[in-house]
Amino acid sequence: xxxxxxxxxxxxxxxxxxxxxxxxxxxxxxxxxxxxxxxxxxxxxxxxxxxxxxxxxxxxxxxxxxxxxxxxxxxxxxxxxxxxxxxxxxxxxxxxxxxxxxxxxxxxxxxxxxxxxxxxxxxxxxxxxxxxxxxxxxxxxxxxxxxxxxxxxxxxxxxxxxxxxxxxxxxxxxxxxxxxxxxxxxxxxxxxxxxxxxxxxxxxxxxxxxxxxxxxxxxxxxxxxxxxxxxxxxxxxxxxxxxxxxxxxxxxxxxxxxxxxxxxxxxxxxxxxxxxxxxxxxxxxxxxxxxxxxxxxxxxxxxxxxxxxxxxxxxxxxxxxxxxxxxxxxxxxxxxxxxxxxxxxxxxxxxxxxxxxxxxxxxxxxxxxxxxxxxxxxxxxxxxxxxxxxxxxxxxxxxxxxxxxxxxxxxxxxxxxxxxxxxxxxxxxxxxxxxxxxxxxxxxxxxxxxxxxxxxxxxxxxxxxxxxxxxxxxxxxxxxxxxxxxxxxxxxxxxxxxxxxxxxxxxxxxxxxxxxxxxxxxxxxxxxxxxxxxxxxxxxxxxxxxxxxxxxxxxxxxxxxxxxxxxxxxxxxxxxxxxxxxxxxxxxxxxxxxxxxxxxxxxxxxxxxxxxxxxxxxxxxxxxxxxxxxxxxxxxxxxxxxxxxxxxxxxxxxxxxxxxxxxxxxxxxxxxxxxxxxxxxxxxxxxxxxxxxx
Amino acid sequence: xxxxxxxxxxxxxxxxxxxxxxxxxxxxxxxxxxxxxxxxxxxxxxxxxxxxxxxxxxxxxxxxxxxxxxxxxxxxxxxxxxxxxxxxxxxxxxxxxxxxxxxxxxxxxxxxxxxxxxxxxxxxxxxxxxxxxxxxxxxxxxxxxxxxxxxxxxxxxxxxxxxxxxxxxxxxxxxxxxxxxxxxxxxxx
Numbered sequence: 032x033x034x035x036x037x038x039x040x041x042x043x044x045x046x047x048x049x050x051x052x053x054x055x056x057x058x059x060x061x062x063x064x065x066x067x068x069x070x071x072x073x074x075x076x077x078x079x080x081x082x083x084x085x086x087x088x089x090x091x092x093x094x095x096x097x098x099x100x101x102x103x104x105x106x107x108x109x110x111x112x113x114x115x116x117x118x119x120x121x122x123x124x125x126x127x128x129x130x131x132x133x134x135x136x137x138x139x140x141x142x143x144x145x146x147x148x149x150x151x152x153x154x155x156x157x158x159x160x161x162x163x164x165x166x167x168x169x170x171x172x173x174x175x176x177x178x179x180x181x182x183x184x185x186x187x188x189x190x191x192x193x194x195x196x197x198x199x200x201x202x203x204x205x206x207x208x209x210x211x212x213x214x215x216x217x218x219x220x221x222x223x224x225x226x227x228x229x230x231x232x233x234x235x236x237x238x239x240x241x242x243x244x245x246x247x248x249x250x251x252x253x254x255x256x257x258x259x260x261x262x263x264x265x266x267x268x269x270x271x272x273x274x275x276x277x278x279x280x281x282x283x284x285x286x287x288x289x290x291x292x293x294x295x296x297x298x299x300x301x302x303x304x305x306x307x308x309x310x311x312x313x314x315x316x317x318x319x320x321x322x323x324x325x326x327x328x329x330x331x332x333x334x335x336x337x338x339x340x341x342x343x344x345x346x347x348x349x350x351x352x353x354x355x356x357x358x359x360x361x362x363x364x365x366x367x368x369x370x371x372x373x374x375x376x377x378x379x380x381x382x383x384x385x386x387x388x389x390x391x392x393x394x395x396x397x398x399x400x401x402x403x404x405x406x407x408x409x410x411x412x413x414x415x416x417x418x419x420x421x422x423x424x425x426x427x428x429x430x431x432x433x434x435x436x437x438x439x440x441x442x443x444x445x446x447x448x449x450x451x452x453x454x455x456x457x458x459x460x461x462x463x464x465x466x467x468x469x470x471x472x473x474x475x476x477x478x479x480x481x482x483x484x485x486x487x488x489x490x491x492x493x494x495x496x497x498x499x500x501x502x503x504x505x506x507x508x509x510x511x512x513x514x515x516x517x518x519x520x521x522x523x524x525x526x527x528x529x530x531x532x533x534x535x536x537x538x539x540x541x542x543x544x545x546x547x548x549x550x551x552x553x554x555x556x557x558x559x560x561x562x563x564x565x566x567x568x569x570x571x572x573x574x575x576x577x578x579x580x581x582x583x584x585x586x587x588x589x590x591x592x593x594x595x596x597x598x599x600x601x602x603x604x605x606x607x608x609x610x611x612x613x614x615x616x617x618x619x620x621x622x623x624x625x626x627x628x629x630x631x632x633x634x635x636x637x638x639x640x641x642x643x644x645x646x647x648x649x650x651x652x653x654x655x656x657x658x659x660x661x662x663x664x665x666x667x668x669x670x671x672x673x674x675x676x677x678x679x680x681x682x683x684x685x686x687x688x689x690x691x692x693x694x695x696x697x698x699x700x701x702x703x704x705x706x707x708x709x710x711x712x713x714x715x716x717x718x719x720x721x722x723x724x725x
Numbered sequence: 726x727x728x729x730x731x732x733x734x735x736x737x738x739x740x741x742x743x744x745x746x747x748x749x750x751x752x753x754x755x756x757x758x759x760x761x762x763x764x765x766x767x768x769x770x771x772x773x774x775x776x777x778x779x780x781x782x783x784x785x786x787x788x789x790x791x792x793x794x795x796x797x798x799x800x801x802x803x804x805x806x807x808x809x810x811x812x813x814x815x816x817x818x819x820x821x822x823x824x825x826x827x828x829x830x831x832x833x834x835x836x837x838x839x840x841x842x843x844x845x846x847x848x849x850x851x852x853x854x855x856x857x858x859x860x861x862x863x864x865x866x867x868x869x870x871x872x873x874x875x876x877x878x879x880x881x882x883x884x885x886x887x888x889x890x891x892x893x894x895x896x897x898x899x900x901x902x903x904x905x906x907x908x909x910x911x912x913x914x
Contacts, residue, residue, distance in 0.1 A: 099744050099819065102832040104801050105812035108744045127742065127749070134748050137823060311875060312883040315851070316834070316896065317903040319858060321789060321821065321912050329788040330860070337859040337867070344871050347878075710885055717886045 152176055156586065162331030164544065164589065165338040167444070170606045171546045171553075172582070178557055179578045181288055185281050185564075186571040192277040193568055194250060197270055200261045222254065222492045222636030237408055240507060242500040242567075251503070253566045254496035254637035271639035271649050275628070278565045282621055285561070289614055296607040314339060342440070349439045364437065371432045375450050378428060382421040383457050389417035390465040414465075415508045418458040422555070426451045426548045445608050447547040452612050455555045456619055459505075463562070463623060466501060470494045471631060485632040493637040495566045495627075502563025502570065509556055510577045517588050525592040541594040549585070550609050553578075558616030562623050745819035746829075752815065754914050758783070759814050777807035780814075785912050790857040794837045821912035830910045831900040835893050845890035851876050 098108055153176060161169035238244030248255055258271040318336050323329050356364065393413040429450050433443050470491055472478035480487045491497050521542060528541050560574045628647050633640035640646045654662055667673055733741075733756055741752050762779050777796045786792040796807035799817040809817070819825060820833045838846055840853045852872060859865050867875065883891050883899045891899075900906050 099746055100826055100829060102820075102829055104799075105744065105816050106801065109740070112740070112744065131748050131750070134751075134823065310882065311878045312891075312899045313903055315855060315858065315875075315879060316838070316883075316899055317906040317909065319791070320909045321791075322909070323789070324784060326788045329790070333790070333858065333860040333865065337865055340855075340859070340867065340875060341871065344867075344874055348874070713885050714887065 152180070153582070158331065160586070160589065162334045164593070165342075167440075167546050167605065168544050168589070170609070171544075171549055172585070174550060174606070174609050175553060175578060175582055175585075177292065178553060179575055179582070181285060182557075182560065182571045182575040182578065185284065186569075186575060188281055188284065189277060189564070189568045189571060192273050193256070193270070196268055196273060197250070197256055200268065200270065201257070220635045220641075222634070237404075240504070241408065241411055242503045247496060247500070251567055251569050252496040252499045253568075254493045254634075256568075256639045258639040258641060269653065272653055274639050275646060275649060278624065278628075281564060282561070282617070282624060286614075286617060289610055289617065293607060293610045293614070296610060311340075311343065314343075346439050346441070349437075368436050371436055375429055375432060378425055379450075379454050379457070382425055382454055383461065386414070386417050386421060386458050386461045387465075390414040390461055412504065412508060414462050415505055418462070419508070419512050421458060422451070422455055422551075425454050426545075426551070430545070441604055444547050444605050448551060448605075448608060448612060451547065451551050452554065452615065455551055456558070456615065459555065459558060459562075460619065462501070462505075466498060467626075470497075484635055486634070491634075493634045494631075495634060495638055498627075499563055499566030499570070502559050503567055503573070505559045506556060506563075506570065506574060506577060509552070509559075510580065513552070513581060514584060517584050521588050521592045542592060544589055544593045546605075550612070554609070554612050554616050557613060558620055561617060561620030565624055565627065741815060745815050746822045746825045747815065747819055751818065751822070751914070755815060755818055756811070758914055759811050772810055774802060774808045774810045777809075780807075780809055785914065790861065791837055794840065798833065798836045818912070818914065821910065823911065823913070827901065827907055828897070830907060831897045832893070834900070834906075834910060835896045838896075845888075845892045846896065847890045848876055848880075851879060851891075 098112060101108060101111075153172075157169055157172055157176070160172055234244060238246055242251065246252075256270060256274060258269070260269045260271075261267060314336070318339075320332060323332050390413075393410050396410040396413075426447065429447055433447055436443075436446075438446060470486055472481040472487055480489060486494055525541060556574065556577070560570050563570050629645055631645070633643060633646055635641055640649060643649050643652075654665060657665075733753070738749060738752060741747070742749060745752070747755070759775070762775050762782070763773055764779075777793065777800075780796055781787060781792050786795065789795070793807060795817065796809060797805065799813045799820075800807050800809055801813055802808045820829055835846070838850060838854050840850045841847070846854075855872065855875060856866055859867065866872075880889065880891070883895050885895050885898070886892075
């Protein structure tokens, strides 16, 4: 049957029953086997020798299916159909209708998926970026999008539980004074954010930038909220309690989001074998998407594939090169790396001291004389200026250092990130430390200034608002700096390079989008927001708007001013590290949160925690108003009888998960070896067949 | 046995349904699109053939880098010029449809990638394949060293019998391990 059909010259090799590897005339058996396999599109295994005899679909669809499954031309299939004597198709109307409906359902599912993809924020833009600049740059924008959504959702949280109730209950609620305040503290309760008299008009602009004046006593800052309490028949709402719990829950929520995302990023990195296993044949044979329509989509896809192949080939070359170094060369390389590490450490320490001096100088100046106008603004912004300058210079130097070190592109990005992150956080930490220094008189309660109110009342009548203002200033300044750099540095650079050809401009060239520095900027801004969210509830909203503006600015500069990267790096492992660094920022912010909730005394003049010893002490006081059963339950949870068994149970679960993890890792390795062994077996069998057939 | 210009009769429709992976609607749509491409003079000739350059005006095939190979593989014309009649067109759509099996798709993918039609994917075929994937112009190609490195890697991974080329079963072995192939090897009108 095979000999008289399908004899076209160039297609000789494509007979359905070729002799390459399938000896013997089993074509009737193969037909039966073929018919027993269901044609579900997503089953990936190819198994011509599977004996799935008992498939239910084989019975009523066995005969017609096998013909359409032949990779031959229509004329031959028609001839076969005729030769089988089936003149009328066997498929009944019901079967046809069922197939039709199934296909329609699949089409609907595809359309729904496409629509959901369309709704994804900035989906098309991200694809365009990935196609033009590679996966590395795209991972930065993915990270930015994640932060935008996180900030927006946390703002909704804050708005729902704190801002809107505050707005609503401000009129109806009861704001009570605690008469237990000790004598002499009446002075501490005076707080006047709005100075009397006329205000010069440009002061409004300065106020907008620094959060003072008309902005200070508004929903922006902590000082505006009162400890209003509303009690109705079935409903009671305490703003102070809500404020505290919302802040704590906000932190927990962000932690959960980050860890979930880290989990999925880690899973991708592990599943693709990290950077060790690359399957080139898979990329080349299965990489193309035949549904790509249009020239632009096709070109994008081609660029994507090109970048992917180049990244993998480059990493392989570097690995080979590293493995081929002699012992002496290895020693030289490692000692060079150590030297560079020490150099970077020295740079970081120098920057740290610079920031410290600038911050204390600025605090002294603003606490000392009453300079007004632009000079005061300058002194207020001095710490931010120094921090930004340090953040600009040090990564630049680190980049030059990294060129000497010859790490692979993926590792270079991670190393650059880790180096610069310390500097950024140190800068922020120094600022917070100096603030704390001033507010609590370096922790010495009996110091002259702090004796009366237990915090430095003269300089900070409402210290929470002040901290919130500092964070607000940092956020705003960061955005302004980014826009200023965009307008004043990047666009002119491109114009100079494009229009004025000289040796200098050739040397400098168009700029390249440095992912690590930008990611660090994002992590820093987010840490600032987390630190300040407790004291400035609208800060997540401001940050959302800021990040959206930043997205579009970075996109514009990317497409207009940057050249395509010469080297791109693998984005899976670096996405994981971005989240690790973000987690570090979260930890810093949570330290600040815990300290300000538990230790420092809230201001007496403002805020919802006015007359409590610490912000946390509102919780035990409110607990007393709960019914006795709930109180006992909560005390039990906090007691040792509960926490110790809980702790041992969680350690048990943790050890179990660790054991499971190591088992999975071992089985993944075993399976990989099994795959290799299988291909060797095939090789051996093929050789045997060749020998036997000779 | 081709299609007349104006309609397909019921017998032919159900025959096509049996011999391809397409539903009735898809076959009718294919017939409509095919008829639009047929030049006016030949519209009543049965079994008319559309030249390749007309087939390539279809938006689904226009920017596909493999469009010429696809036409050549599915063409049954004696002069191997890539022209398609309606039967060939339906074969094409059937192989690229949603419900086609992995075996059919991998078989045709192999034939599409076999640029010199010698039954195996040699170095030259692989080089042309990679160039199609990355863009084909000078500045979108890999450098010769990168190309050599890539093809060496591909052959090391997939050439099991070490004869320097990838044959059909080795190709299908690679394809079978990819979960995305079936959904990406799809052209729907």
